[in-house]
Amino acid sequence: MPEWWARHRRTRTFLAAPSARFGLVVLVGVLLCALLPGRLAPADPNEQQLLARFTPPATRTGDGTLAALGTDQLGRDILSRVIHGARTSVLIGMSAVLLAGTVGTSLGLTAGIRGGMSDHLIMRLADMQFAFPFILLAITVIGVLGPSIRNIILVVGLSNWATYARVVRAETLAVRERTYVDAARSLGLSRPRILWRHILPNVSASLIVVATFGVAGAILTEAGLSFLGLGVPLAIPSWGGMLAEGRQFVDTRYWLALFPGAALFVTVMAINLLGDALRDALDPYLVARRAVGQL
Amino acid sequence: MPFAKRGPWGAVAVLVLLGLLVPGAAAQPKPVVVVQSGEAATLDWHMHCDKNAHEPDRQIFDTLLRRDLKTLKLEGNLAESWRLLTDTTWQFKLRRGIKFHNGEPFDAAAVKFSVERMLNPAQGAPGRTSIASIDHVDVVDPYTVNVVTKTPFPLLPVRMSPGHRGAPAIERLVFRPVPELTTRVAALLSGQADLVSDVPPDQVAKIKASGVARVEVSTLGGFVIMVKMTNYLMPGPWQDARVRKAINYAIDLDTIIKTVLEGYGQPLGVPLEKEAFGFNPAIKWWGYDPERAKALLREAGYANGFELTLHAPNRRYMNDIEVMQAMAAMLGKVGIKATVQVWEQSVYTTKWRKRELLPAYMVAWGGAGVFDGDLLVNSLHSKSALAIHKNEALDKILEEAQGTNDPERRRALYFKAQEIIFEDAPIIKAYQQAHIFGISNRLDWKPWIDNMLFLYDARLK
Numbered sequence: 001m002p003e004w005w006a007r008h009r010r011t012r013t014f015l016a017a018p019s020a021r022f023g024l025v026v027l028v029g030v031l032l033c034a035l036l037p038g039r040l041a042p043a044d045p046n047e048q049q050l051l052a053r054f055t056p057p058a059t060r061t062g063d064g065t066l067a068a069l070g071t072d073q074l075g076r077d078i079l080s081r082v083i084h085g086a087r088t089s090v091l092i093g094m095s096a097v098l099l100a101g102t103v104g105t106s107l108g109l110t111a112g113i114r115g116g117m118s119d120h121l122i123m124r125l126a127d128m129q130f131a132f133p134f135i136l137l138a139i140t141v142i143g144v145l146g147p148s149i150r151n152i153i154l155v156v157g158l159s160n161w162a163t164y165a166r167v168v169r170a171e172t173l174a175v176r177e178r179t180y181v182d183a184a185r186s187l188g189l190s191r192p193r194i195l196w197r198h199i200l201p202n203v204s205a206s207l208i209v210v211a212t213f214g215v216a217g218a219i220l221t222e223a224g225l226s227f228l229g230l231g232v233p234l235a236i237p238s239w240g241g242m243l244a245e246g247r248q249f250v251d252t253r254y255w256l257a258l259f260p261g262a263a264l265f266v267t268v269m270a271i272n273l274l275g276d277a278l279r280d281a282l283d284p285y286l287v288a289r290r291a292v293g294q295l
Numbered sequence: 296m297p298f299a300k301r302g303p304w305g306a307v308a309v310l311v312l313l314g315l316l317v318p319g320a321a322a323q324p325k326p327v328v329v330v331q332s333g334e335a336a337t338l339d340w341h342m343h344c345d346k347n348a349h350e351p352d353r354q355i356f357d358t359l360l361r362r363d364l365k366t367l368k369l370e371g372n373l374a375e376s377w378r379l380l381t382d383t384t385w386q387f388k389l390r391r392g393i394k395f396h397n398g399e400p401f402d403a404a405a406v407k408f409s410v411e412r413m414l415n416p417a418q419g420a421p422g423r424t425s426i427a428s429i430d431h432v433d434v435v436d437p438y439t440v441n442v443v444t445k446t447p448f449p450l451l452p453v454r455m456s457p458g459h460r461g462a463p464a465i466e467r468l469v470f471r472p473v474p475e476l477t478t479r480v481a482a483l484l485s486g487q488a489d490l491v492s493d494v495p496p497d498q499v500a501k502i503k504a505s506g507v508a509r510v511e512v513s514t515l516g517g518f519v520i521m522v523k524m525t526n527y528l529m530p531g532p533w534q535d536a537r538v539r540k541a542i543n544y545a546i547d548l549d550t551i552i553k554t555v556l557e558g559y560g561q562p563l564g565v566p567l568e569k570e571a572f573g574f575n576p577a578i579k580w581w582g583y584d585p586e587r588a589k590a591l592l593r594e595a596g597y598a599n600g601f602e603l604t605l606h607a608p609n610r611r612y613m614n615d616i617e618v619m620q621a622m623a624a625m626l627g628k629v630g631i632k633a634t635v636q637v638w639e640q641s642v643y644t645t646k647w648r649k650r651e652l653l654p655a656y657m658v659a660w661g662g663a664g665v666f667d668g669d670l671l672v673n674s675l676h677s678k679s680a681l682a683i684h685k686n687e688a689l690d691k692i693l694e695e696a697q698g699t700n701d702p703e704r705r706r707a708l709y710f711k712a713q714e715i716i717f718e719d720a721p722i723i724k725a726y727q728q729a730h731i732f733g734i735s736n737r738l739d740w741k742p743w744i745d746n747m748l749f750l751y752d753a754r755l756k
Contacts, residue, residue: 048624050554073617074555074624143642229609234620234635248477252497 013281020277026270033086041080042068045237049075057255070255072245078255081237082263088238089219089267092153096218097211099157104164105207109195111165112172123169126162134159134221135228142230149232152225156218167210171203178202205282212275216268223264239264326467327738327755329748330479330488334472341413341420350492350748351470359387359406373401382447382700383430389438403440407432410442425673428697446698464754476610483508483733490740491733492748495613496557502733512559513742514729518659519566520612521674522605522622522723525683529653532601539720541591542603543581545629546622548724550583555617559729565713566660566674566725572702573668573709578717581724588629600630606646606656607637613728615657622723650683655723668709672697675721684721 014020033040043065052061053075060066061075069078111122138155145151175181176199184194223240225231227247232238239260246256335348340356343349359374371377374387393401410432413420428448433441471488473479480498482488484505494502494510502510524533524542532538552560563569564580592598603626607619616637623633638646646652658681660674672693677685689712696708716722732742740753 046624048621050550050621053554073614074620143639229637229639234616234637248495249497251477252501 010281014277017277017280019273023270023272023274023277026266027274030086030090030267030270033083034090035087037084037087041077041083042066043077043080045076045080045084046235047076051075054249054253056253057259069259070253072242072256073249073253078242078259081242082239082259084237085239085242085260085263086267088149088232088236089222089264092149092156092222092232093215093219095153096156096160096221097214099153100160100214100218101164101207101211103158104161105168105200107161108165108168109172109199109203112169113176113191113195113199119169122165126165129159129162132159138225138230142225147230147233149236152222152231155225156221160214160217163210163214164207167206168203171206172199175199175202209275209279209282212271212278216271216275219264219271220268326469327465327489327750327753328469328471328482328487329490329492329750330471330473330482332472332474332476332479332493335470341418347472353749354468354751359389379700380441383444385442385444385448386435387440387442389440391438400437402437403434404437406440407434447700448697464752465750468750480733483735486735489735489738490748490750492730493613494731494733496559496731498733499557499731506736508733508735511732511734511742512729513732514561514727515568515570518612518728518730519563519568519670519674519725520615520618520657520659520728521566521725522619522655522657523681523683524655524721524723525653526719526721527685528650528683531654532595532597533603533654535595536719537591537595538597539723540581541588541595541629542626542631542723543588543720544584544591545588545631546625546724547583548726551618551621552726555614555621556728559613559731561727561729563725563727565671565716566722567668567670567713568666568727571666571668571670573696573706575710575713577710578713580717581720585625585629592629592631598630600632603631603633603654605633605635606643606652607635608643608657609637609640611640611643612657612659619657647681650681653683656683659728668696668705668712671709671712671716675716686715686719686721689715689719689721 015024037045049061049063049071052063052067052071053073055061055067055071055075057070057078058066058068059070061071065077067077067079069082072078072081107122107126111119137159141155142151145154181194181198184198189197222231222238223243226238226240227244229244231240234241242260243257243264246253246258246260250257329350331347331350333347335343335351337343337348338352338355340352358372360369360377361372362368363370371390373390373393375390377385377387380386387406389401389403389406395401395405399405410426410429412418414426414429428444428446430443430445433443435441473482473488476493476495477498479488479491480494480502483491483502484507486507499510502508524539526534526536526539533542548562552558552562562580564578565574567574569576589598592600605619605623607616609616612618616635619635619637623635626633638652643652647656647658658674660670673679674682675684675686675689676682676693677687677690692708692712692715696705696712699705699708730742734740737756738753739756740750743749
C-alpha cells in the first residue's frame with residue numbers, strides 16, 4: 001500500500017462505501033456528458049425529423065439511423081437530448097450552488113464573527129428567506145425577467161443562501177473560540193486574514209456536505225421550473241423540459257418522459273449518495289470510531 | 296341575443312326555453328358532465344369572448360336567427376322572419392308566446408334592450424366591434440323590431456344568429472373545469488365525464504379502443520390559426536414584404552399538419568374558410584418552396600438570415616408549441632434563426648392585448664359560424680383587436696365591403712382583398728384546426744357546425 005494511501009484516511013473511508021463509488025461513477029459520466037455533449041450525442045438534439053416522430057426506443061427511423069432511446073413528438077433524438085440535458089442540469093446545479101454558497105458563506109461568516117447587530121440582522125433575513133414560498137418567488141422573478149438559464153441560476157441561487165448562512169454561522173461560532181484563533185488574533189493578524197486562513201478552512205467540511213446536497217436540490221428545482229414552463233428556453237434541451245413535454249404522452253408514448261426522468265433520478269440519487277459518504281468521511285467522530293474498529 | 300329587462304340579476308337573467316317544460320324528459324339518475332379546459336369567468340354573454348364561457352352560455356341564451364346545419368343557410372329562431380326595409384334598416388318579426396324563465400314575455404323591447412346594452416360603449420362588451428355598425432333599435436310593435444345601421448351592414452343577420460334552438464332531452468347538465476388535457480380524457484374513460492372537447496390527436500386511438508366512448512371530429516368552422524407578423528411596430532427585416540413571403544415559402548405546412556397535427560387540420564393560406572362567402576379559389580397560397588424563400592431573402596438583402604422570435608401560447612390550440620417549433624426548425628433551413636418563446640397563458644393574453652408579442656405571434660380567429668369574408672376584418676384590418684400589421688389599401692377594401700349590400704360587389708372586394716394579402720403576407724401561413732370531441736357512449740350527440748358545444752339536441756341512450 002503506497003504511503004499516500006495510508007495517509008489519506010478520509011479518502012479511504014469515503015471510497016470504502018459502495019454507494020459512494022456508485023455515485024462517483026455516475027457523476028463522472030454525467031460530467032462527461034455535460035462537458036462533451038457534442039462528442040457523445042449521436043445527433044443534434046434540436047434536429048427535427050417530423051416524419052420519424054414517436055419512434056420507439058431501439059428502432060431505426062426511416063432514414064436508417066438508430067434511435068436508441070426513441071424520438072419525441074417532433075422526431076428529435078431522445079438520447080441526444082438527454083445527453084445535452086446533462087449540461088443544463090450540471091451548469092444550473094453548480095452555478096446556483098456557487099452563488100448561494102458564496103452569498104450564504106460570506107453572510108454566515110460575517111454574522112458568526114461579528115455577532116451583535118449584524119448577526120441579528122443577517123439571521124432574521126435568513127428567517128424571512130426560509131418563510132418565503134419558493135414557487136411564488138420563482139414565478140415572480142421569471143415572470144418579470146423572462147425565462148433564461150441565467151435567471152434560473154439567479155432564482156435558485158438567491159433563494160438558497162440562507163441554508164449556507166446558518167450552517168456557516170454555527171460553525172464559525174464554535175471555531176472562533178478555539179485557541180489557534182486566539183493565537184492568531186494575539187499575533188495581530190487582520191480579521192479578514194483570520195477568517196480566510198483560520199476559520200473558513202475549518203468550517204468547509206460542513207459546507208462541502210451542504211453544497212453537495214444543494215447541487216441535487218438545484219437540479220431538481222430546475223427540472224421543476226422547466227416542468228412548470230418557467231424554466232430554460234425551449235431551444236435548450238433540459239430534463240425538466242423534456243419531462244414536461246413528455247407528460248402529455250406518458251400513457252401512449254412512455255419513452256418521452258421515462259428517459260429524462262430516469263436521468264434526473266439517477267443523477268440526483270448519485271449526488272445524494274456521494275453527499276452521505278462525504279459526510280461520513282468528514283465527520284471526525286465517525287472516522288475516529290472506524291479507525292479504532294479497524295485496529 | 297335577447298336578455299330579460301328586469302329580474303333579480305337584471306340583465307344577466309336567464310332565458311329558459313319553452314322546450315325545457317316539455318314533458319317526457321324522464322328523471323335521470325346522473326347528470327351529463329362536460330369537462331372544459333377552464334372555468335368561465337362570467338356567464339354574461341355580452342361580456343366575454345371566451346370559449347369556456349360560450350359553451351355553458353350556449354345552453355342558456357337563445358338567438359333571433361339560426362343556421363340550418365345541412366345548408367348553412369340562416370333560418371328564423373326567436374325571430375319568425377326578417378327582411379331589409381331600406382339599405383340601413385333590417386326588420387325582424389318575432390315569434391310569439393316565448394317567455395323568459397322569470398315569466399316575462401320575450402318581445403321587441405327585450406331585443407332593443409339586449410342589442411343596445413351590448414352596443415353601449417360604457418358596457419365595455421369585448422365583442423362590440425362586430426355589431427358596431429348598428430346605430431339604434433326601434434320598437435315598431437311588441438313583435439316587430441327595426442334594427443337601423445349607420446351604413447349598410449349586410450352581415451347583420453349573421454351577427455344575430457350565432458346559435459340554434461331545439462328541445463333539450465337532458466335534464467341536468469354540469470360543466471366542470473379540468474385544465475389538464477390527459478386528465479380530461481381520463482375522466483371520459485372512467486365515466487366521470489360524458490363530453491370532452493379539444494381532445495389531443497395522440498389520445499384518439501385510446502378513446503376509440505376504450506369501448507366506453509367514441510370520437511367525433513368536426514372539420515368545418517373550426518378555429519383558423521395563423522401567426523401574425525408586424526410591419527410597423529418593431530424595426531427589423533419583417534417590415535419587408537419579400538421577407539414575410541420568404542418566411543411563408545420556407546415552411547412546409549402540409550408536413551406539419553400531417554405529422555404534428557396527425558392530419559387533424561387543413562392548410563388555408565388566408566384566414567378564411569374555403570366554404571366562406573368571398574373566398575378566392577384562384578389564389579395559390581404560398582406553398583413550400585425553400586429555394587424561392589432563399590431567393591426572396593437574397594433579394595431583400597438578408598442572404599445571411601436574421602434572428603426571429605415567434606411567440607407561442609401554451610396549449611391554447613392543438614399542439615401549438617410543436618407547430619411553432621416545427622416552423623422554427625424549417626426557417627432555420629433557409630438561414631432564419633427562429634426561436635420559439637412560450638408564455639404562460641395569462642402572461643400571453645396580457646402581452647397580446649398590449650401588442651408586446653413582437654414581431655410574430657400565434658393566434659386564432661373564427662369558429663363563430665360566420666362563413667363570410669368579413670372574417671378578414673376581424674383578423675387583418677389594422678384597427679381590429681390585436682392587430683399588429685398595417686396596410687391601408689387592405690383596410691379600405693375591407694371597410695368598403697362591410698358597407699356594401701350588393702353580394703357580387705362584396706365578393707369582388709373580398710377577392711381583391713385576398714390578392715393584397717397574398718402580396719403583403721401579413722401572416723405566416725393559416726390553417727384550420729379540426730375539433731376532436733370525446734363522447735361517452737351513453738350520450739347521443741354530434742358536434743355542431745361551429746364547434747361550439749350545443750346540447751339541446753343531445754340525449755341519453
